[in-house]
Amino acid sequence: MIPPKTVRDILDAVRIEEVIEDYVALRKRGVNLIGLCPFHHEKTPSFNVNPTRNIFKCFGCGKGGDAVGFLMEHEGFTYPDALRWLAKKYNIEIQEIERTPEQLAEQQLADSLYIVNDFALQHFQAQLFDTDEGKSVALSYFKQRGLREETIRNFGLGYAPDQRDLLLQRAKASGHSLDLLQKVGLSSQDGSRDFFRGRVMFAIHNMSGKVAAFAGRTMSADKHIPKYINSPETEIYIKNKTLYGAFQAKKAIRQQDECILVEGYMDVISLYQAGIENVVASSGTSLTEGQLQLIKRNTSNLKILYDGDPAGIKAALRGLDLALEQDLNVKIVLLPPGEDPDSFVQQMGSEAFGEFITKEAKDFILFKTRLLVEETKGDPVKRAGLIKDILGSIALIPDPIKRGTYLRECAMLLEASEQVLHTETNKLITSALRKKADKEARQPGAASDAPTAAPRPDVPAKPDVPRERPLQQGDEFQERDIIRLLVQFGDRELPGENISVAEFILADIEESLSSFENPLYGQIAQQCHARLTGGEGLGPDYFVRHEQKEVRDLAVDILAESTRTVYSAGWEEKGFPLQNQLPPEVNFGADSRKALSIFKIKKLTKLLQQNKQRLKIASEQQDVENEIRFQKINIQIEKVRNKIAKENGIVVPPK
Numbered sequence: 078m079i080p081p082k083t084v085r086d087i088l089d090a091v092r093i094e095e096v097i098e099d100y101v102a103l104r105k106r107g108v109n110l111i112g113l114c115p116f117h118h119e120k121t122p123s124f125n126v127n128p129t130r131n132i133f134k135c136f137g138c139g140k141g142g143d144a145v146g147f148l149m150e151h152e153g154f155t156y157p158d159a160l161r162w163l164a165k166k167y168n169i170e171i172q173e174i175e176r177t178p179e180q181l182a183e184q185q186l187a188d189s190l191y192i193v194n195d196f197a198l199q200h201f202q203a204q205l206f207d208t209d210e211g212k213s214v215a216l217s218y219f220k221q222r223g224l225r226e227e228t229i230r231n232f233g234l235g236y237a238p239d240q241r242d243l244l245l246q247r248a249k250a251s252g253h254s255l256d257l258l259q260k261v262g263l264s265s266q267d268g269s270r271d272f273f274r275g276r277v278m279f280a281i282h283n284m285s286g287k288v289a290a291f292a293g294r295t296m297s298a299d300k301h302i303p304k305y306i307n308s309p310e311t312e313i314y315i316k317n318k319t320l321y322g323a324f325q326a327k328k329a330i331r332q333q334d335e336c337i338l339v340e341g342y343m344d345v346i347s348l349y350q351a352g353i354e355n356v357v358a359s360s361g362t363s364l365t366e367g368q369l370q371l372i373k374r375n376t377s378n379l380k381i382l383y384d385g386d387p388a389g390i391k392a393a394l395r396g397l398d399l400a401l402e403q404d405l406n407v408k409i410v411l412l413p414p415g416e417d418p419d420s421f422v423q424q425m426g427s428e429a430f431g432e433f434i435t436k437e438a439k440d441f442i443l444f445k446t447r448l449l450v451e452e453t454k455g456d457p458v459k460r461a462g463l464i465k466d467i468l469g470s471i472a473l474i475p476d477p478i479k480r481g482t483y484l485r486e487c488a489m490l491l492e493a494s495e496q497v498l499h500t501e502t503n504k505l506i507t508s509a510l511r512k513k514a515d516k517e518a519r520q521p522g523a524a525s526d527a528p529t530a531a532p533r534p535d536v537p538a539k540p541d542v543p544r545e546r547p548l549q550q551g552d553e554f555q556e557r558d559i560i561r562l563l564v565q566f567g568d569r570e571l572p573g574e575n576i577s578v579a580e581f582i583l584a585d586i587e588e589s590l591s592s593f594e595n596p597l598y599g600q601i602a603q604q605c606h607a608r609l610t611g612g613e614g615l616g617p618d619y620f621v622r623h624e625q626k627e628v629r630d631l632a633v634d635i636l637a638e639s640t641r642t643v644y645s646a647g648w649e650e651k652g653f654p655l656q657n658q659l660p661p662e663v664n665f666g667a668d669s670r671k672a673l674s675i676f677k678i679k680k681l682t683k684l685l686q687q688n689k690q691r692l693k694i695a696s697e698q699q700d701v702e703n704e705i706r707f708q709k710i711n712i713q714i715e716k717v718r719n720k721i722a723k724e725n726g727i728v729v730p731p732k
């Protein structure tokens with residue numbers, strides 16, 4: 078483990094431009110550096126690096142973050158690995174924290190389990206290549222399936238003869254602990270027999286290429302014997318975080334920016350041998366979140382090959398909503414009836430196969446929509462359910478632009494109004510966010526640990542409130558402006574006052590903290606408030622390094638927008654400010670005061686509306702006492718609101 082202080086040292090030493098220049102050619106434009114984005118194909122550069130803020134942002138594909146984020150995205154590093162890489166680049170020594178005895182014991186156990194698995198692999202391979210039975214039963218089987226010896230060795234294929242305890246005996250003779258063999262699932266539960274017998278063997282590697290588990294396919298024609306059996310879950314084998322073939326495919330997936338998913342072990346091996354190397358299998362059941370994250374670390378593009386019947390495909394599609402939440406682009410390829418990837422690639426050859434899956438790939442959501450439209454023809458009730466189902470999927474997509482595109486396409490397929498679909502989808506998103514916020518509110522302190530799978534809220538496209546804008550938008554607009562000021566200028570001193578912008582804003586809206594309309598903004602405001610109360614500062618770094626992805630992304634967006642709107646407009650080159658409008662960098666003091674006023678007026682207006690509602694009910698019920706009370710409150714709120722508005726030259730909406 079890297080001590081927190083070293084983490085800070087590393088992050089403080091990092092110059093983002095120096096890190097990115099290792100991968101992308103950058104040139105100067107204004108205060109920023111620009112280059113061709115390494116995450117999407119482009120001919121004109123939209124990839125911005127901002128050395129002042131130490132962040133990058135691509136205005137083409139939307140990727141953005143700090144140097145650590147860049148390395149995780151580009152190199153597929155884990156967070157600690159990215160830090161280690163940076164430490165090396167900047168010559169910072171990492172004295173890893175001593176592990177606790179429990180952690181040490183855990184690591185030792187894992188190490189010994191890998192050693193036992195490695196012994197078993199060698200045993201299975203020796204049985205395959207060096208024994209008569211192995212050659213005649215298993216090796217001939219693999220060769221018959223078209224595998225070359227090089228492939229067989231590369232994937233760790235082997236053979237377990239049909240003997241009671243051959244592996245156990247050999248392991249014992251070589252000094253291995255039978256207890257460990259049992260722990261790693263190589264012997265039966267009572268430890269008396271080999272677990273895999275009479276089977277061809279497939280090694281299942283972890284991401285660093287160590288053997289984590291095995292699968293065995295029976296060589297018997299007996300229908301009562303399961304065709305495939307797998308090692309049980311162990312300390313080193315967590316099924317829902319493992320993808321078969323991922324270790325071998327990792328590099329190709331990154332290079333081709335696409336992951337192909339198939340069903341079986343032989344499909345993976347066969348395609349790999351044919352030169353289609355970016356291929357993995359989920360080993361049976363539907364994709365889990367852990368497996369999707371594994372893919373997402375290497376690419377955003379997932380192509381799934383199906384060889385099943387329509388019913389099976391429909392069931393499989395249901396599991397794919399998880400992939401949308403991970404912001405993966407999912408495409409579906411249906412193979413011709415009776416073919417699986419293995420048989421199909423052998424029959425067609427790799428080139429034609431590659432062409433086929435490129436040509437036949439269908440977007441998942443549109444595929445699903447077409448499939449269901451076909452099915453619900455002439456049944457309006459079913460049709461309504463179908464629309465709900467599709468919108469449920471679309472609502473999970475975090476990227477608003479992508480969502481918009483899907484809604485347009487689906488509106489056409491469904492012969493429905495795009496506007497209605499939009500409204501319905503937004504309802505689903507809002508209610509999902511509310512649910513998430515409620516859940517977090519019910520578990521205090523757990524907010525930052527919560528998974529970040531829920532969709533990101535829509536953010537208004539333009540960050541700056543034009544000064545004469547009337548007060549018509551929803552509250553979210555003002556809320557975002559408050560957050561923008563906190564992120565951009567939170568730690569600056571408010572001109573003319575002896576306090577920071579963050580202190581100024583948060584002290585004044587303390588009582589509104591729980592009434593934010595947008596849950597994410599509300600959560601950020603509350604966390605900032607807690608930090609200030611705890612005596613901690615609030616610089617842009619706090620947000621960019623925030624442990625919650627939604628917060629990091631929002632901060633990067635805000636910071637990247639801020640330099641873009643000011644400088645790309647040519648403000649700097651022309652040497653004069655935009656009309657009468659000072660850039661946010663100069664004007665943040667006045668901006669803060671104004672944003673705060675607008676925010677408060679919004680909240681007061683809402684309060685006023687609520688109160689009027691109560692007034693109406695009271696007067697309907699001829700409850701004179703309350704009628705008078707609410708009248709008085711009305712006047713009071715209006716007075717305060719109008720005062721703030723007048724002081725700030727803001728137009729209050731008509732009653």
Ligand code: ZN
Binds near residue numbers: 115136137139140
């Ligand atoms: Zn990009």
